[in-house]
Amino acid sequence: MRSISLKWAILGVLVVPPVVASCSSSSSGGDDGPPPSLDRAALLDPASCKQCHVNHYDQWSGSMHAYASDDPVFRAMNARGQRETNGQLGDFCVKCHAPMALHEKATKDGLNLDSVPQTLKGVTCFFCHSIDKIEGLHNAQLSLSNDMVMRGSYSDPVKNSAHRAGYSALHDGDRIESANLCGSCHDIENGHGTKIERTFEEWQASVFAHVPSGNTCNQCHMSQSINLEPIAQNSPGVFSRHTHEHSLPGVDLALTPFPQKDVQRKKVQEFLDSSIQSALCATPVAVQGGEKTLVRVILDNVRAGHGFPSGSVQDRRLWAEVIGYSGDKKVFESGVVPDGVAATKNPDTDPSNYWLIRDCMFDGPDPGAKEVHMFWEAKSYEGNAIPAKVTSNPQDERFYKSHILRKYPHDDGKLFPGPVDRITLRIRMRAMDRDVLDSLVGSGDLDPAVINAIPTLDVGTMLTWTPATATERFFENGQEFRCITETNLNLKSQVTPAPERTRCSP
Numbered sequence: 001m002r003s004i005s006l007k008w009a010i011l012g013v014l015v016v017p018p019v020v021a022s023c024s025s026s027s028s029g030g031d032d033g034p035p036p037s038l039d040r041a042a043l044l045d046p047a048s049c050k051q052c053h054v055n056h057y058d059q060w061s062g063s064m065h066a067y068a069s070d071d072p073v074f075r076a077m078n079a080r081g082q083r084e085t086n087g088q089l090g091d092f093c094v095k096c097h098a099p100m101a102l103h104e105k106a107t108k109d110g111l112n113l114d115s116v117p118q119t120l121k122g123v124t125c126f127f128c129h130s131i132d133k134i135e136g137l138h139n140a141q142l143s144l145s146n147d148m149v150m151r152g153s154y155s156d157p158v159k160n161s162a163h164r165a166g167y168s169a170l171h172d173g174d175r176i177e178s179a180n181l182c183g184s185c186h187d188i189e190n191g192h193g194t195k196i197e198r199t200f201e202e203w204q205a206s207v208f209a210h211v212p213s214g215n216t217c218n219q220c221h222m223s224q225s226i227n228l229e230p231i232a233q234n235s236p237g238v239f240s241r242h243t244h245e246h247s248l249p250g251v252d253l254a255l256t257p258f259p260q261k262d263v264q265r266k267k268v269q270e271f272l273d274s275s276i277q278s279a280l281c282a283t284p285v286a287v288q289g290g291e292k293t294l295v296r297v298i299l300d301n302v303r304a305g306h307g308f309p310s311g312s313v314q315d316r317r318l319w320a321e322v323i324g325y326s327g328d329k330k331v332f333e334s335g336v337v338p339d340g341v342a343a344t345k346n347p348d349t350d351p352s353n354y355w356l357i358r359d360c361m362f363d364g365p366d367p368g369a370k371e372v373h374m375f376w377e378a379k380s381y382e383g384n385a386i387p388a389k390v391t392s393n394p395q396d397e398r399f400y401k402s403h404i405l406r407k408y409p410h411d412d413g414k415l416f417p418g419p420v421d422r423i424t425l426r427i428r429m430r431a432m433d434r435d436v437l438d439s440l441v442g443s444g445d446l447d448p449a450v451i452n453a454i455p456t457l458d459v460g461t462m463l464t465w466t467p468a469t470a471t472e473r474f475f476e477n478g479q480e481f482r483c484i485t486e487t488n489l490n491l492k493s494q495v496t497p498a499p500e501r502t503r504c505s506p
Contacts, residue, residue, distance in 0.1 A: 036163045040148060043163060044100065044126050045119040052162070052232035059246040060125070062260020064253075068097040069113055069121035072255060073432060076445035078110045081376045088191065089376055095140040096185045100127050103144060123185075126150075131170060134180045137200060138187035158231075158238055173218035173244075179203065182217035186311070194378045196314065196361070202306035206388035213392065215305055221248050251309060251316065251431045255453040265455075272429065272459045275304040276386065277489045280322075280425040280463045281474045281481035285415055292415035293332075295408035296474065296481055297322060297355070297425060298495055299386055302402070307385040309429065313359040314375065317343040317433045318385075318459070320355040322408055325422040332416040334408060337428070339456065342435035344506060351506055355406045359383035360504030371504050373439060384499035394493070403495040423465040429457045461486050 042048045046066075050057035060066055068074065074097050081089040087109070094102045094110040101107045101120040113121065129150040133143035145151075149164040153172040157165035169175045183200025190196050208215045228240035247260070249267040281296040297320050301308045309316045321335040334353040337346045348354045361378035362369035372378060389402045409416055432454055440446035463484050470482035474491040483491055 038162050046125050049125045054233045056246045062264045063248045065123035067254050068123050072450050076440040080443050080445045085376055100124050134184055137183055138189050140185045142184050173216045179216045190375055192379045196375045197311055199306045199310045202388050207390050208305040220305055255450050277302050277486045278460055279483050279485040279489050280465045281483035283481045291418040293418040293420045297406045300403045301386040306388050314361050315432045315436045317430045318357040319343055319428055321426040321428055323424045324420045342433050344435050352410045354506050356506050357384055382501050382503050384501050400493055400495050404498045405495045406498040425463040427459040429459050
């Protein structure tokens, strides 16, 4: 992540071309230039932007923002939610997934998206660059201007023949308040007041929400170019600036044919790999008749500006796969989830060892409440995600609140068989798991072919512990563990026991 003090071109002011004319411009900025040639209908169409903003359009075209209205899982959940709530779900989903279609009254509930013009689908250029006010910090409480000024981060926008351009602090990634623009859609409360997505709230409680050393949403999810380049590639007279990505990588990926799929998957993988660090530690324990093994896994949420995972954590699955070997023989394993099997149905012989990170939702707040699986049913939730970093100072004990330790065996009264001469650790993730998708298929709302399109991603580097590679040390109640770390992870201070979920299993 980069500091807020760095100059960023976040959601920069765009120089959009006339539909048929060239992408011409004058040398100075402001909104008093020649009359714009793009009318409102043209500005609503992202294809109009493509003629000049080639790179930005190509990146956006493969993003989940562009895919938001076409995503078959979104459509299936919306269709089922409308049916099961007798239409009370209303515009809850389309406020974020098809905001311009809602704004232009092309839909009211998302059930007719097949007939909605493509220009109004997804989170479009016009939607983001027309926002002029934040009216609330959840459920897309955003206000759009009607002045046809495309807003961005540059204080010196270039006059052009396509549209008016203006500066906006909400679009300037150097300004901490720019996070409010993203946060308004990325914190979600359902009709029961249950916070089913809390990404912005998590960021607000993290070290990243504080100047001067913090990071806004844009600074992480819209990476800055190293080289200077024109914002509008086909516009003579437009000078070069540091530009920014519009691919907006996170966790989710397109599940049906869509532009830039391979590029987007690579960016998502790189993004995830940089988010957490891991360590794998072990120590032999002498017992009567031989030797057994204790194992520790530590995960550190080092770079995600929020919890990990975040977003719709009730649908996401993050888990640790730990396998111990004596020679070529497996002597213990946990979290080995076969392809085609839901992570919640992991067939571990000892489920108590299985470290699965996700949210569970319930139909009430009481300990005896029934677990539910669709967001409109949730009246409470329980989660065990890795919290965001709250300080960058290793001398502050809060620094280790994001260093989460899990014991193997999880029961202190047990030991793994031994001797063990090799242990492997993989951190695995699915943006949405098969049990969620199976339920949507079973209700007749989702095509079964989509299930196999959900990839299982490995997060970070697979670690292989051996006596030779275990060069770091970690002490637990005076007992020494030898460790291998993905990076130079500080293991010499107290870490936090992994959060436990008590109301759902696994």
